[in-house]
Amino acid sequence: GQSLEQPSEVTAVEGAIVQINCTYQTSGFYGLSWYQQHDGGAPTFLSYNGLDGLEETGRFSSFLSRSDSYGYLLLQELQMKDSASYFCAVRSSWGKLQFGAGTQVVVTP
């Protein structure tokens, strides 16, 4: 079957570093992306990995290892506004995108 696994919740203090892991099992693989969603809002795109390695975008970085079917999102210098749900998503065909169940990140003062 096809599945994406990510932790349900992570709690950290302001200024800390958080890593959200995502393991996947899909019939095809074209890329791994990450989205952020605040309560009551729409998902917004954060980062994309089509090839193995690290992608850095400001305080956020994403990593992919296709041989391990594994990726992670790294949030550095956590701020209160980073409290949100984070979803990994795998593109399993030209147009199909499958999302994980999401990780709730709670940032405390």
Added chain:
Amino acid sequence: EAQVTQNPRYLITVTGKKLTVTCSQNMNHEYMSWYRQDPGLGLRQIYYSMNVEVTDKGDVPEGYKVSRKEKRNFPLILESPSPNQTSLYFCASSGLLSGGTVDTQYFGPGTRLTVL
């Protein structure tokens, strides 16, 4: 302003009464998609469209129809809604010919649908 719009934003209806949720984007994007979001399940793809007149099923297409007659619009049709279609629906788009990929999607604000 570049955006994806959905209408209505909130809808309460009854079982069996046909409804359409509209989605429109002003970014000339080729790719458009519909998702439903339910607690604990993340987003699940209903249908997607790679371009005008090209649509395909996502993971949960049963009970839904779509059409793509114009590039900017991608309506979602529920011909006979049932209570298990109560959910939060998102439309999304991405520009494949302008440097984007299917993975980099812009989402609309969402439509909260309740079917009684």
